[in-house]
Amino acid sequence: MSKIVINILRFIILAAIQVFLLKNIVFYGLNMPYLYILFILLLPFETPNWLLFFLAFLMGLTIDLFNDTFGLHAAACTILAFVRVVFISVTVQKDNYDSDPEPSLGIMGFRWFFFYALILSLFHHFFLLNLEVFRFSEISSTLSRVILSSLFTLTLIFISEILFFRKKQRK
Amino acid sequence: MINLWRFISRFNAFFLLIIYFSISLIMLIKNNDFQRASTFNTSNQIIGSIYSKVNDINKYLRLSIVNDSLAQENLTLHNQLKSSFFNDSLVIKKVNDTINRIQYEYIVAEVVNKSITSRNNYITINRGSKHGIKKGMGVIGSNGVVGIVWNVSENFSSIQSILHEDTKITSSIEGTPYFGPLIWDGDDPNIVTLTDIPNQLNLKKNARVVTSGLGVIFPPGILIGTVLKSGVKGGGSFLDISVKLATNFYALQYVYVIKNNFQKEQENLELQNKESVNE
Numbered sequence: 204m205s206k207i208v209i210n211i212l213r214f215i216i217l218a219a220i221q222v223f224l225l226k227n228i229v230f231y232g233l234n235m236p237y238l239y240i241l242f243i244l245l246l247p248f249e250t251p252n253w254l255l256f257f258l259a260f261l262m263g264l265t266i267d268l269f270n271d272t273f274g275l276h277a278a279a280c281t282i283l284a285f286v287r288v289v290f291i292s293v294t295v296q297k298d299n300y301d302s303d304p305e306p307s308l309g310i311m312g313f314r315w316f317f318f319y320a321l322i323l324s325l326f327h328h329f330f331l332l333n334l335e336v337f338r339f340s341e342i343s344s345t346l347s348r349v350i351l352s353s354l355f356t357l358t359l360i361f362i363s364e365i366l367f368f369r370k371k372q373r374k
Numbered sequence: 375m376i377n378l379w380r381f382i383s384r385f386n387a388f389f390l391l392i393i394y395f396s397i398s399l400i401m402l403i404k405n406n407d408f409q410r411a412s413t414f415n416t417s418n419q420i421i422g423s424i425y426s427k428v429n430d431i432n433k434y435l436r437l438s439i440v441n442d443s444l445a446q447e448n449l450t451l452h453n454q455l456k457s458s459f460f461n462d463s464l465v466i467k468k469v470n471d472t473i474n475r476i477q478y479e480y481i482v483a484e485v486v487n488k489s490i491t492s493r494n495n496y497i498t499i500n501r502g503s504k505h506g507i508k509k510g511m512g513v514i515g516s517n518g519v520v521g522i523v524w525n526v527s528e529n530f531s532s533i534q535s536i537l538h539e540d541t542k543i544t545s546s547i548e549g550t551p552y553f554g555p556l557i558w559d560g561d562d563p564n565i566v567t568l569t570d571i572p573n574q575l576n577l578k579k580n581a582r583v584v585t586s587g588l589g590v591i592f593p594p595g596i597l598i599g600t601v602l603k604s605g606v607k608g609g610g611s612f613l614d615i616s617v618k619l620a621t622n623f624y625a626l627q628y629v630y631v632i633k634n635n636f637q638k639e640q641e642n643l644e645l646q647n648k649e650s651v652n653e
Contacts (some may be wrong), residue, residue: 223428229491243560256390267422270489271496271532274401281398334402336493341560373636 204249206296214262217242222269225359234351238359239266240327243283244320247305248295252288259284286326290319308364312333320360323351392398393444402642422530425487426435426500439625443589447516461501475636478593481505481631486530490563490623495537497521497594499629512632518620519543519585519598520629530630536598537623545598547615552576554565557597563623565602575613590637 212294221239229235250258263280267273291306294315308316328349336345382389409486433440482503501507503526512524513533517583521535522543534541537558545568554570568583579600602616 216546226489235491252387252390256387256394260394263398267485269425269491271400272400274404278395278398278402279393281391284394285387288387335561344561 210242210246213245214258218262218265221266226270232356234348236352236355236359236365237324237328237331238356238373240280240283240356241360241363243280243287243358244323245305245307248291255288256281258349263344270282275334276331279327282330283323283327286323286350290322294319307367308361309367320357321353324356324360325349328353329358402573405569408465419527419529422498422500423526425498426481429474429486433627435478436625436627440627441518443516443622443625444628475634477634477636479633481507481624481633483507483531483629483631485626485629487536488623488626490537492562494539494551495535495563496524497621497626497629498532499531499533499631500529501631502527502531506633507531507631508633510591511634513594513629514596514622515620515626515629517597519592519596520621520623520626522591522632533629535623536566536619536621543592543598544586544588545583547575547577547601548595549582553588556583564597564619566617566619569612571604571613571615573611573613577601577613577615579603583615590634590640592632593634 217239221237225238238263241354242262246255246258259280260277263275263277266276270276305311306316306319311319332345332349332352335344348360402605412450430610431582445488453525471508481501483499485497486500487498489497497513497520507522507523509526513520513523519536521533521547522540523531524534525532536556538542539560541559542557544553546558552571552575554568558564559568579601583598583601584598585592585594585598597620597621599617599621600616603611604615
């Protein structure tokens with residue numbers, strides 16, 4: 204029950220941060236962080252696929268409504284959800300953990316979480332920015348934006364994860 | 375049948391991907407249609423009002439920059455006052471029926487939301503159809519051209535800014551008869567490209583680029599920016615001119631929407647031309 208509440212709160216807070224704060228943070232017109240994907244990254248492992256896809260879609264749509272890009276973030280988030288399913292099924296054996304594991308930095312360890320966040324955010328940003336530009340002639344500038352934005356997003360994800368990680372340890 | 379069901383549930387992630395991805399792609403492509411319903415964007419009532427609340431807070435942070443640009447504008451207006459000119463000519467009184475002949479009217483509006491860094495950027499303002507704004511009107515800021523009205527709701531409208539791949543404002547270099555469309559290549563939100571200017575033109579740096587007055591959206595002579603550099607692309611006969619925008623989109627707070635009172639008349643006339651050619 205508390206997990207549901209935490210995830211709902213996380214949804215609202217991340218969407219608000221993305222729409223009202225991060226949208227205005229840009230370095231040299233090149234990169235922009237998309238921290239809201241952290242919500243999809245941190246959904247518990249036992250989330251059924253239909254719910255995962257629905258929530259990812261909903262999150263993307265919420266961001267879209269505020270950005271005048273109807274369907275763009277939703278499409279990228281759907282891709283993100285699929286990559287998450289594949290990545291988790293390849294790398295995680297659920298029997299190895301005693302209590303219910305969560306895809307967070309504190310529980311899964313730095314190495315796993317780093318690759319998890321890196322690969323997922325690269326996929327998300329790649330589809331997001333390419334769908335936005337929608338032409339092949341600008342591919343080089345788009346790719347550099349993908350990489351820079353991913354690094355920026357990754358930094359923010361780690362900062363917020365470290366903050367939450369300490370809270371959980373104290374309990 | 376059971377096998378089919380087993381197959382679907384085994385690869386359910388893939389099917390879910392296809393379903394949701396195609397839904398969002400359809401929405402994305404439908405969204406590009408200019409005639410689409412204006413319900414799902416920031417000119418929507420609820421989202422517009424949330425944004426105007428947040429903007430009330432943000433406004434204080436930018437007060438000094440906005441003050442500067444307003445002071446600048448006051449300066450230019452003062453310079454245009456009759457009282458600031460030395461007058462040595464005979465005064466000729468002329469009565470003009472101005473009330474019925476004003477061609478351009480300006481509606482002031484406040485920016486409540488904007489994007490700058492996307493490939494296609496939009497601005498939302500707190501004036502809408504209730505205040506007389508219609509789709510396709512021109513929008514200028516205190517320094518120069520901003521964009522074109524794109525969608526209108528009762529109290530808000532969204533503007534397709536110059537920083538959008540579909541915005542092509544016809545502009546010319548002040549003092550020359552040549553004109554061409556202005557294109558943003560998506561890199562730097564301060565720089566746009568003016569194309570289709572013949573290359574025999576001897577251009578100076580910092581020459582003013584202004585609206586051409588062709589079409590019905592902008593009056594002629596409104597500043598867009600200044601020439602940064604020019605060059606011929608690939609041996610063609612046209613110049614590609616980099617233009618530094620006069621409008622600072624980062625500090626944009628107040629805009630003016632231009633209403634052209636003669637727009638309908640001009641459009642009707644041009645429509646008649648087309649029809650008579652077809653006959």
